[in-house]
Amino acid sequence: xxxxxxxxxxxxxxESVSEVFFIDGKPxxxxxxxxxxxxxxxxxxxxxxxxxxxxxxxxxxxxxxxSVLMDVYxxx
Numbered sequence: 231x232x233x234x235x236x237x238x239x240x241x242x243x244x245e246s247v248s249e250v251f252f253i254d255g256k257p258x259x260x261x262x263x264x265x266x267x268x269x270x271x272x273x274x275x276x277x278x279x280x281x282x283x284x285x286x287x288x289x290x291x292x293x294x295x296x297s298v299l300m301d302v303y304x305x306x
Contacts, residue, residue: 239270
């Protein structure tokens with residue numbers, strides 16, 4: 231049963247999400263990740279299998295499908 235660790239809601243739905251991970255200070259975008267998304271606060275949660283696949287992609291040097299230029303802002 232789903233239980234959101236952020237807001238405590240028990241309602242979620244399946245959705246594909248994108249997430250930025252930082253590996254050695256470098257931002258890396260992973261798209262189309264299957265996730266349970268809290269219906270209340272929109273926090274995305276990944277199952278163990280998905281988390282392991284992401285870890286393997288990022289740490290075992292799988293080649294990215296594309297590279298993009300990213301604008302960066304500093305909050306002042």
